[in-house]
Amino acid sequence: MTPSMKSSATKIVALIALIGLALVPVIGSRAMVQDLFMVLTMLVLALNWNMLAGFAGLVSVGQQAFVGIGAYGMFAAVILWGLDPLIGIVVGGVVAVALSIPVAFFAFRLNGAYFAIGTWVASETVRLLVAQWKALGGGTGTSLPKGTTKEMFGVDVVKDLIGGSSSAAADALTYWLALALAAATLLAGYMFLRSRMGLGLQAIRDNAEAAKSVGVDPTRLKALVFVLCAFGTGICGALLFIQITRVTPDAAFSVVDWTAFVIFITVIGGIGTLPGPIIGVIVFYVLQRALADYGTVYLIVLGLIGISVMLFARKGLWGVFSGRTGIELLSLRHPAPRRP
Numbered sequence: 001m002t003p004s005m006k007s008s009a010t011k012i013v014a015l016i017a018l019i020g021l022a023l024v025p026v027i028g029s030r031a032m033v034q035d036l037f038m039v040l041t042m043l044v045l046a047l048n049w050n051m052l053a054g055f056a057g058l059v060s061v062g063q064q065a066f067v068g069i070g071a072y073g074m075f076a077a078v079i080l081w082g083l084d085p086l087i088g089i090v091v092g093g094v095v096a097v098a099l100s101i102p103v104a105f106f107a108f109r110l111n112g113a114y115f116a117i118g119t120w121v122a123s124e125t126v127r128l129l130v131a132q133w134k135a136l137g138g139g140t141g142t143s144l145p146k147g148t149t150k151e152m153f154g155v156d157v158v159k160d161l162i163g164g165s166s167s168a169a170a171d172a173l174t175y176w177l178a179l180a181l182a183a184a185t186l187l188a189g190y191m192f193l194r195s196r197m198g199l200g201l202q203a204i205r206d207n208a209e210a211a212k213s214v215g216v217d218p219t220r221l222k223a224l225v226f227v228l229c230a231f232g233t234g235i236c237g238a239l240l241f242i243q244i245t246r247v248t249p250d251a252a253f254s255v256v257d258w259t260a261f262v263i264f265i266t267v268i269g270g271i272g273t274l275p276g277p278i279i280g281v282i283v284f285y286v287l288q289r290a291l292a293d294y295g296t297v298y299l300i301v302l303g304l305i306g307i308s309v310m311l312f313a314r315k316g317l318w319g320v321f322s323g324r325t326g327i328e329l330l331s332l333r334h335p336a337p338r339r340p
Contacts, residue, residue: 010329021179025172026162033168033175037243039285040178044236045258046265046277047185048229053263054272055193056225057205059112062119063233064259065103065126066096068252070234071241072130078144080135084153085144089177089238096234099126100227108219108226120255127253141248149174149245174243181239185232186330190274193332201225202332264302268309270316274330279318 025033045063052058070092077088107118131139149155150166152173159169192198203211204218211218237258241247251257261284269280287305291298313320322328 018179018183022176025158025168025175030164030168030171033171034243035285037171037175037178039281040175040182041236041240042262042265042284043182043277043281044178044185045233045262046269046281047182047189047274048232048236049259049262050266050271050274050277051189051225052229054266054276055198055201055205056222058222058226059116060107060119061116061255061259061263062103062107062121062123063229063262064253064255064257065099065119065123066230066233067237067240067258068123068130068249069099069126070096070237071247071252072133072136073234074238074241075136075142075144075247078148079142085148085242086153086177089235089242092238093231093235096230096237097227099234100230103230104223104226108223123253123255127249130253131249137248139249141246141251143246144242149242152242171243174239177239181232181236186274186278190330190332193274197221197224198332264306267306268316270318273316273318273322274332275322276316276318279321280316283317 021036024036028036045067049060049063052060052063073092073095074085074088077083077091078085083091103119103122106122107115110118130136136142149170152170154173155166155169158173158176159166162169162172193202200211200216201221203214203216204221208218237252241252244251265280265284266277267280268283269278270276284302287302288298291301294301309316315323
């Protein structure tokens, strides 16, 4: 099979998968819609973290800061300013970008493990500050006003389309937004990494000094990626808490839910690859469903699996599969320049 045929087959499979996922609210149960919503939002978070750590070499353990501030930005837009939650999603992304600039100014002065610790400290600082925001409940948090999600723009249209209650229509709407966000994040990441800027980013990750010698500005490029990933993470955080409908500082800035699990997904799937987070989120969901009733055993098993993959399959499950079969999806290889 020629490369062009492989590319066409990949596009067809991706289109079929996208159509199938889009039809879930129409043909599936509400429980399935809610489960897949969480899968898609975790995929978005994993894709953004993978862009940072896997391609830019920025191992952040403070991405929960942007999830939390995105959620609180959305709640502020709805409760304090009376805006529609869908507009609040955009507000959440913009607020996350605003936060990322001072965080980057501070964290980019650190390297390696110090950078990781610095981002976590920044996240905890933001959490403590938000906990003093009395207008949004302070340390105990707050909930969206009753009926807010049922009155979102587009809910009535979705209700007429799929039937059922307003609550089911709101779930379907947020699900479709999560699906669109996941598809857009994956496509944007692929196009960026295939561009000259993406090639420069990967060159910085592999050898910053060599990248500098050919005219790449590591600080500027990494800062751009950091801000863009903050925007995507903030939007995802706002969307998550529209579905949850209640926010508290501990929930919104949870390092376990929004960073530790995301790192697990990316590592077991294959860090530094685009299909890796997709494989990782599927495995994570299956394990979560199978082991959730076992309490702390569930977390222990996740930890053991993560350690095993890091020791014996450092390229992740997708890396092992691709290496043994030769199958490459969303390949980021750049063709060698043609000689005149």
